[in-house]
Structure formats: C-alpha cells, structure tokens
Amino acid sequence: MKKKGVLKKVTALTMALGICLSSSIISYANPSIAIDYSVAVTNTGESRTYMDSLIGITYQTTINEVSDINATFKINKAGTSQINVLSEIEYGYLDGDTFVRTYTNDGIYKSNQSNEGNMDNSYPIFDVEQVQKDLQAGITDRVYVVVVDGLNPYDWTDNFFAYTFRLTGSNSPAQQTEGWVQNSTGWWWRNADGSYPMNTWKEIDGKQYYFGSDGYMLSNTYTQDGYFVGLDGARIQQSVNEPVNNNNTDDTLTPEQIAADEEFQRQLEEASKNGGKSYDVTIYPGEAGYDNTGEINIGGGY
Secondary structure, X not given: OOOOOOOEEOXXXXXXXXXXXXXXXXXXXXXXXXXXXXXXXXXXEXXXXXXXXXXXXXXXXXXXXXXXXXXXXXXXXXXXXXXXXXXXXXXXXXXXXEEEEOEOOOOOEOEEOOOOOOXXXXXXXXXXXXHHHHHHOOOOOOOEEXXXXXXXXXXXXXXXXXXXXXXXXXXXXXXXXXXXXXXXXXXXXXXXXXXXXXOEEEEEOOEEEEEOOOOEEOOOEEOOOOOEEOOOOEEEEOOOOOOOOOOOOOOOXXXXXXXXXXXXXXXXXXXXXXXXXXXXXXXXXXOEEEOOOOOEEEOOOO
C-alpha cells in the first residue's frame, strides 16, 4: 500500500459517489473514476460524512443499496480520468462518523491489491465474511464502505474514492444450527440464535475455548487472563495467576510436586514452540512428555 512518502491527493467526486474533502488539495488535473456494477444498484440520496483516521481524510458520500451480497464492481476505464493504476481496494464499515476497516485475525486489514496497470479486474462490493457475521449477530442496517485507491500517472499521487453500500433483501439472519464455523480468517462459534461469543470463554464438548474481540477462536497462545490454549484452541494450562496444582486439598505443594509442575510447564512451552498439540487436559505433576514430532503428550497417551 503506497502511503508513506507519497503525496495524498484527494479529488472532487460527483454523482452517486459524493464529495471527498481534505484540507490540502493539490491537482495537476481533476482525476475522477467511474465504476460499473454486476447488479442493479440504487442510490438512496442519503448522505453520510465520515472520517478515515488511517490516512486523515474525511469523505462525504451517498448510500447505495444492493440486494446481492456477492455483487461486484469494476472500473469503467472509458469514464475514468487521470487514473491508470489501482493501488488497493479497501473494505470496512461505518461506526457513527468513522470508517472502520475490517481486519484478518493477524491484524492486517482486508483489501484486494491489483496488478500494476491492471484495471480490468472485478472486485467484491462487500467483505462477505464481515456481512455474514453481522447478519448472524442480528446487525441488519450496517453501512459498508469500499475505498478505491487510484494513482495519477502524472505525479503518482494516491487518490482515494469512497463508496458506501447497504445490503437489502437479505437483512435477516438465515436459520442456522449451533456449531463451529470456519472461513479464511479462522474458526468461530455460532450460537443457536445466530450470535457468537466475543472476549469470553465458552465450554464446548467439555473443553474451554477463548474467543477474541473479533469473535474468532484463539489458538497456540496465552489468553489475556493468563491461560494457554493449544493449536486446537482448547485450554491446556491453568492461569499463571492461579495455583499450579489443585490436587492437594490443603493447597500445599511438596518440593517434588513443585519441581514436577515446573518441568511440565517447561515441556509444554517447548512443545508449543514446535507446533505442539495437547491431547489430554489433565494438569498433574510427573505425567508430561513430548515425542519426536514436537507434539506434547500429556498423560502418556493420545
């Protein structure tokens, strides 16, 4: 994404796109962009002004309504002026007067990057994964944003064109069964009512799983309350803030038990660094070991 060291140029947009506002506008020409849709798009005339804090731009656009979640758009080159390269197509939604980018579970915001000079590709209007999660959580009126980053061939400045969309016709969550759901980002749990756990533990089939702020299951890491979860997401270690052994009723550990627990923790961390996986959630001194695959073997068997 060409942001650092590149002069950000904001251009006046017209018709359904609205106006992109900035305190500093430098222009050799008047870059503009035109797009074609794969489905019918209705301009509601409803205007929204919102801030993109990542690049320091305020946009004003009118909301378009689309009934197909899989709808796409492409650049109409004949109607586009002073733009010959697409740098990125970025996705997000509006939270009040702020543009919030959608992110993957590794902290990278979602975008489609085109090949240099290629303006013939079709791009999704919606971040489908985000929309599906919103609908399943009962969020039916969210306004989604697409930002097209185009480069001016005369001075190679970035020009940002924002579009806003609302999904119609599918604004009710389909009846779903409770269970695990996987997409390109990771695993998450769908409740019977279509909602999903966030920032919390949930017991599933006798095991404890932690779901982050984005609703996705954490794996092979420590949770914010000090527990360790394996590659399968199941909790395999007591919190570092709790006693390391619960087997003694008087909570008094012998030196042998302390040494065994410390060795267990060492082996657990060593295995996790090598792609370790837990097979038994039992935390008990003297039973830990790991085999030559780097997978931790707790309790002596699989």
